[in-house]
Amino acid sequence: MTVTAVILAAGQGTRMRSALPKVLHKVAGRSLVQYSLDAVAQLGDTTPVLVVGHAAEAVRAAVGDTARYVVQAEQLGTGHAVRMAGPLLKGKSDLVVVIYADMPLLSSDVLQRLVDQQRANDGPITMLTVEVDNPRGFGRIVRAAGGSVQAIVEEAQCTPEQLAIRELNVGVYCFDGDWLWEALERVPLSPKGEYYLTDTVGLATKSGLAVQAIMMDDPADAMGINTRVHLAEAEAIMRARTNQIWMESGITMPDPNTVYIEQGVVIGQDTIIMPNTHLHGATQIGQNCIIGPNSIIDDCRIGNGCRVLSSMLEKAIMDDNADIGPFGRLRKGAHLGEGVHMGNFGEVKDSYLAPGVKMGHFSYIGNADIGEDVNIGAGTITCNYDGKNKYPTEIGAGTFIGSDTMLVAPLKIGKNVITGAGAVVKNDVQDNEVVAGVPARPIKKKREEID
Numbered sequence: 009m010t011v012t013a014v015i016l017a018a019g020q021g022t023r024m025r026s027a028l029p030k031v032l033h034k035v036a037g038r039s040l041v042q043y044s045l046d047a048v049a050q051l052g053d054t055t056p057v058l059v060v061g062h063a064a065e066a067v068r069a070a071v072g073d074t075a076r077y078v079v080q081a082e083q084l085g086t087g088h089a090v091r092m093a094g095p096l097l098k099g100k101s102d103l104v105v106v107i108y109a110d111m112p113l114l115s116s117d118v119l120q121r122l123v124d125q126q127r128a129n130d131g132p133i134t135m136l137t138v139e140v141d142n143p144r145g146f147g148r149i150v151r152a153a154g155g156s157v158q159a160i161v162e163e164a165q166c167t168p169e170q171l172a173i174r175e176l177n178v179g180v181y182c183f184d185g186d187w188l189w190e191a192l193e194r195v196p197l198s199p200k201g202e203y204y205l206t207d208t209v210g211l212a213t214k215s216g217l218a219v220q221a222i223m224m225d226d227p228a229d230a231m232g233i234n235t236r237v238h239l240a241e242a243e244a245i246m247r248a249r250t251n252q253i254w255m256e257s258g259i260t261m262p263d264p265n266t267v268y269i270e271q272g273v274v275i276g277q278d279t280i281i282m283p284n285t286h287l288h289g290a291t292q293i294g295q296n297c298i299i300g301p302n303s304i305i306d307d308c309r310i311g312n313g314c315r316v317l318s319s320m321l322e323k324a325i326m327d328d329n330a331d332i333g334p335f336g337r338l339r340k341g342a343h344l345g346e347g348v349h350m351g352n353f354g355e356v357k358d359s360y361l362a363p364g365v366k367m368g369h370f371s372y373i374g375n376a377d378i379g380e381d382v383n384i385g386a387g388t389i390t391c392n393y394d395g396k397n398k399y400p401t402e403i404g405a406g407t408f409i410g411s412d413t414m415l416v417a418p419l420k421i422g423k424n425v426i427t428g429a430g431a432v433v434k435n436d437v438q439d440n441e442v443v444a445g446v447p448a449r450p451i452k453k454k455r456e457e458i459d
Contacts, residue, residue: 011052011123012101012185014093015044017109018061018080023235029063031109032070033239036246037270037288040233041067043112045074050116051105051123057093058109085202086179087195094189101185103127106205108179110233112242118229121222122182131156131218132187133209136178138230139223146176147206149221157219160206175223177206178230187212254281267300276312294328308338311346324356327363351386359390368411374398375417379405385429387412404439 021030031041041058048056058075060067061083068077078092090106097104103126105119118136126134135157137149145163148170152158160177161170188208195207212219224230228245231238250271251264258277261267266283269275273287282300287293291305294312299305302318310316310326317333324338327346332338334352341358344350348361351369359376361367368386375392377400378384388409390401401415404423414432415421421437428444437443441450 009102009127010054010100011103011105012054012097013048013051013056013105013107014090014097015041015048015056015058015075015107015109016086016089017041017044017067018059018064018083018089020062020083021110021234024239025236029066030233031067032063033233035112035233035239035242036250036268037272038112039070040112041071041109044107044109044114045071047111047114047116047119048105048107051119054101057096059089059092061089083202085198085200086205087192087203087207090188090205091192091203094192097185098189099186104183104185104188106181106183108232111180111231112233113229113231113245114180115229118222118224119180122180125220125222126182126184129218129220131220132184132191132212133157133217134182134220134222135209136180136230137175137221137223138178138227139175140227141174143174143176148173149175149177151175151221157209157221158213160209162206176230178224179205179232180230181205181208183208303333345380362405373401376401376403376415378403379407379423381405382407382409384409385411385413388415389413390415390417392417410444 017031024030032039045056056075058071058077059080060077061080064079078096080089080092103123105123122134122136147160147162148166149157150159150161191208191211194211195203198204209219231242233239233242247268250269251261251267254275255261259275260280263283267281268286270288272290274292276293276295278295279293279297284302285300286304289307291308293299293310296312297310297314299316303316304320306322308321308324311328313329314326315331319333319336321338323340324342326344329346330344330348332350336350337355339357342356343360345361345363347363348365350367353370354367355372357374359373361378362380364381365378367384370386371384371388372390374390375398376390382403391414392398392401399417401417401419403421406423407421407425410427410429410431412430413427416434419433419436422439424440425437426442427433427448431444431448432446433443433448443450
């Protein structure tokens with residue numbers, strides 16, 4: 009049987025009070041609509057249909073070609089939204105799964121159960137329900153004696169007995185495709201001037217057709233995001249689940265309530281994630297590392313045995329056994345080789361520090377290639393920008409850069425060089441030379457004589 013998902017993403021989300029479309033707000037680093045697309049990805053081999061409306065172009069730009077699009081130009085209710093997909097899907101899909109694009113906790117496993125149940129259902133609809141103590145205004149599920157769904161009753165229309173019902177409509181359905189498109193043409197216009205998808209349940213039961221329901225195991229999975237309060241609630245649930253998975257896989261977190269790990273992150277066994285650490289994007293961290301506390305790492309690759317203490321890293325690489333911090337920063341293109349030590353309040357951008365480099369505190373290295381076992385003294389600056397262009401600096405292996413040295417690029421410094429403290433190096437320096445002064449000039453002694 010062909011299965012196609014229709015994802016409803018046309019609403020404005022006015023209660024979010026945001027210029028950003030609701031479905032593009034993020035939980036754990038990913039947009040709400042992306043979670044919906046991921047949840048339906050394994051249901052079938054057809055590309056899902058995304059119903060867009062408000063800020064349609066922004067949603068299209070964010071989602072790309074992972075969905076087919078139909079536009080709900082007028083916001084005339086959920087039944088009307090699904091009907092917009094009819095011309096695209098009529099006669100082409102045996103089963104149609106309908107979900108909302110604001111349910112980030114809804115899993116693919118639950119949706120697969122929904123589809124499997126509808127395959128076995130003689131009737132045209134299988135739906136998801138949830139049982140909670142606080143109904144929060146949701147419609148009540150009234151079941152027939154045999155267990156099938158008899159009706160969905162909106163809270164405003166409930167009798168006192170129905171108000172006591174705690175089984176609620178989630179708003180996620182699997183329909184027989186042919187029946188759905190015909191039934192949507194018969195959905196009546198509500199007093200509010202909208203067409204409600206829930207009315208299809210009444211159409212089915214009045215025709216004597218079975219409507220089945222699956223009650224979800226975890227009520228949190230049914231959460232829809234309508235406000236920023238809901239967004240924070242979903243974030244907390246997602247964070248707790250993610251951190252539990254990582255701890256069960258061999259990661260230590262002394263305080264998991266203060267650790268934030270996005271969905272694309274990978275972490276090696278026996279690594280310790282300290283409090284108030286944020287791991288974003290496609291970050292990869294090796295084994296036996298200590299990350300944090302108070303660190304932010306975004307789209308980085310970190311090897312085994314590394315230490316990141318109270319530092320910020322973005323689009324950078326640390327090879328095995330490198331360490332940074334406290335209060336260091338690796339900017340885009342920074343690459344610390346194996347065993348590199350980078351002291352407090354240091355910054356590296358678009359540079360490679362070869363294995364064994366020691367970089368003192370309060371130093372800045374930009375657009376540079378630093379050879380093995382170079383010692384960079386405290387307060388060293390690569391002066392790589394003249395206001396218009398950036399220029400490279402090269403430093404050979406074994407060189408000792410004295411504290412407060414200014415390296416004025418473009419500049420090449422050879423191997424085993426020494427620069428005196430406070431030197432301003434404007435000219436290239438040959439292997440084994442010793443330079444000092446402002447501007448720096450060679451002095452008579454060679455490196456081997458000083459050593």
